[in-house]
Amino acid sequence: MSTHKHQWRTADPYDGSLHYCQKCDRWVQGDRPKADDCSVSDAEHNGAAWLGQAGLYRTRLEAVQNGEQLLDPVSADELFELASKHVLEGCIHA
Incomplete structure (x- = not known):
């Protein structure tokens, strides 16, 4: 329960x-x-995105349709932090 x-x-x-x-x-x-x-x-109700083994999804339904079984909700703050790190890594490699 x-x-x-x-x-x-x-x-x-x-x-x-x-x-x-x-x-x-x-x-x-x-x-x-x-x-x-x-x-x-x-966390599930307020999830801005969903993280599965194969990647990041916009909706839980999209993840399940892609065969994902274990999903973690990603908050808007976490999503912004991930995006910021990705952009910074791109700047370093450029």
């Missing part, structure tokens, strides 16, 4: 309070559950 927190949003506050999690797309009617059992981590 995961211990990730849900990102609850209220879809309908009047008719029985319909809530949904923006990360895992779980829907709940009534009171919001208190359990932290979201299946999606914040």
